[in-house]
Amino acid sequence: MIDKTVPDVASAVAGIADGATVMVGGFGRAGQPVELIDALIDVGARELTIVSNNAGGGDVGLARLIAEGRVRKVVCSFPRQSDSWHFDTAYREARLELELVPQGNLAERIRAAGAGIGAFYSPTAVGTPLAEGREQRVIDGRTYLLEYPIHADVALISGLAADRLGNVVYRRTARNFGPIMATAARTTVVQVDEIVEVGALDPEAVVTPGIFVNRVVAVGERPWLRDSEFVGGVDLAGAPLAGAGASAGGAS
């Protein structure tokens, strides 16, 4: 029998070594695998290269990983946010390297790695400073830049639900980079709210088939979901809003 579930986040991230390239899903807070990142911090791996759209915000997840000094390089499209103080400080103090990649090239380069594409010609960034050092080619009258795949040792992803075969479904815009990162890493680790029985996911609606997934861990229901229904009263960080009621307040 195939069983990709692991009992806890520590087992899920076990073996991530110093110097590893780690893809981290999420767009802002949506789809960011905060629990896996916390576990990665506990593992203690250093000199990591992080591939992610953002470089973290606030004091949790990716931001905390950077604050703890574990990151050597960030490959991302948009590190600067109103609350990206940990990245900002590390960058200004030259404690980490930044490879800035336009978001579409980032996504397509990750997909290319998963799809076995050697390189591709992208129309994005032609004539801009981010074209520097890139091979240029005119095809059918239009100029393109040659872009190479981005592979990773590990991908850390957050989904809504998965089965023991590693089939994953996501929720709304928290899907974002998860499905492509799952294809581009040697080891793909997915945290989900819930592990469901094999057969519970609609085969027409599986977004990440189990072939791309190595480990699945359940981290429990998020505060804003209950009985498959959205329950309001939280802000974008998932913290209860002022006046959202005593029970929500009690969870913070």
Place this chain on the structure above:
Amino acid sequence: MIDKTVPDVASAVAGIADGATVMVGGFGRAGQPVELIDALIDVGARELTIVSNNAGGGDVGLARLIAEGRVRKVVCSFPRQSDSWHFDTAYREARLELELVPQGNLAERIRAAGAGIGAFYSPTAVGTPLAEGREQRVIDGRTYLLEYPIHADVALISGLAADRLGNVVYRRTARNFGPIMATAARTTVVQVDEIVEVGALDPEAVVTPGIFVNRVVAVGERPWLRDSEFVGGVDLAGAPLAGAGASAGGAS
């Protein structure tokens, strides 16, 4: 209000001109838009370039289009089938041209067209006769061939259900080339069993978002489906099996 539905297959294929490049979905019979092809035959367009995985079988659909002498060129991976007599004859009599493309390159070239990729390096067909005339490049120690996108004027696709916005879902392995062809054509036409209300399709499970679709036409329930349940008693061509019962026999 957006309404991409059209009342009949004749309206769905209206305007397809002589010399057009037409993508035709399907893998064998599964997902082949037979009703749209029949309507295309009625339109009378000639000198067509057909992009499809196969070149038709039996005497219906794509095979009939070829039999009627409407096709100048076929771009496909697998024209030869036990029942591809119409293609075979036309090919041997040099009445049409064949561009043979490995199936994965065919799929990826169609996707590239839809995704705005100028060209890509594929690992497939290196060192084979199908590499002839293709640019070769070694990337990270592996040899790749440069492959260009395949664009079309029109894509004819078969789905299970769609809404007036053009959101489409497919059924099982009839999905195959539909979703990528929908992205690669100037005009995408989808035949479905049923048109459903906006909101009836699960946004997490929409496979082809309406942005890729121009026209949708309902062609009615196929004989092997009823009340969303599969009803057996048909062979691969959708014809009732011998002994499948009087009612099924009556439908042939």
Place this chain on the structure above:
Amino acid sequence: MSDQQTATAPRASDDRHAQPDRLDRTALAKRVAADISNGAYVNLGIGAPTLVADHLPPSSEVILHTENGMLGMDPAPAEGEVDPDLINAGKQPVTELPGAAYFHHADSFAMMRGGHLDLCILGAFQVSESGDLANWSTGAPDAIPAVGGAMDLAIGAKDVYVMTDLLTKTGESKLVASCTYPLTGVGCVTRVYTDRAVFDVVGGRFRVRELFGSTTLDELRELTGLELEMFDGA
């Protein structure tokens, strides 16, 4: 669509918050929204362009794309109904319309770069006469660079509209002969909506499509230092 323009412009300049010679941001968002066709697939960039979503005419159905993986986005939720899994490219909470669809980032940018969006509306630091756009970096040596999806949007949509004040806070024209800031995209902008006027990029020149309030062509020439003509409709 030209009916809508005529109808909207006076309404916008009557706005009680507007200066006599220019539109305020809300009025400008309304003005841009009025030009969006029924059935258009539109991406609204981070910042001011996001406001356009709140002013789409009820008579038309416009499908909003957000590059973080959604079509059929609706503006902000009611208080207490924020769903952290449902955000736009600016990471603000949004809602879902019936007929929406979700997809992953590679599919979302394939949609954009494959030329399937009818329109995107972006902010700008500078737009040049040839339609070059600079909107991601001022090139300041100590700035932390961040580009997001701006470069993909700039080259992807069929039309790229810019929505911006004509002048910077220090009074320099954002419409320029050629950009001095790092580029986002080359020759990609087709129209610019500013607080003073609407400009089309035509044959390497800005053509004034519409003047707001008391603004005159000569004023615009002076403010921008560019050779400007009225758009002749060709």
Place this chain on the structure above:
Amino acid sequence: MSDQQTATAPRASDDRHAQPDRLDRTALAKRVAADISNGAYVNLGIGAPTLVADHLPPSSEVILHTENGMLGMDPAPAEGEVDPDLINAGKQPVTELPGAAYFHHADSFAMMRGGHLDLCILGAFQVSESGDLANWSTGAPDAIPAVGGAMDLAIGAKDVYVMTDLLTKTGESKLVASCTYPLTGVGCVTRVYTDRAVFDVVGGRFRVRELFGSTTLDELRELTGLELEMFDGA
């Protein structure tokens, strides 16, 4: 897995339809199936390899991929339950296991060419000592060419096993020093299961992994005309 091999080989050669010196097709399919690990993602090529699906050991869970867009395929349906929307790459009716997933052709071949399949099993016209595969065309000038997904499979899976008779109908060896038929893939085959023996491709030579029935190494040398040694387990 070596336990399974030992257990299966004698059983296979006891098959009442087998020749004393070789396995019949069913026995060979069983033999191949016994080597597939629990949890493996496997693509079975058109023709003889398809038979392997019917002989997977019940003790292991193997996920079958079909390049027309499915993982979790199960063998042929019961009579009268044919679903024309549910077919394999050979366009034969199949069924769906719990935990299956459907996807489009570009995703399916991305899966394959991205190296995610553990194994594919293909038929062959010829396999060379360096692992070159020829299985799509005999190069006959009047033949209608058709390649399908063979070239993608050949270069995509982590392991490529070939399943074939050792000899053609006219008695020529399908194992050759170098292929004379048009190639499908270069250096891609890692193992060959024939009716006479199992061969590994190691360092530009075939190494005999296992002999079936009364077949001897010397017979294989004579039949193939190749320098063959037993696989030393290294």
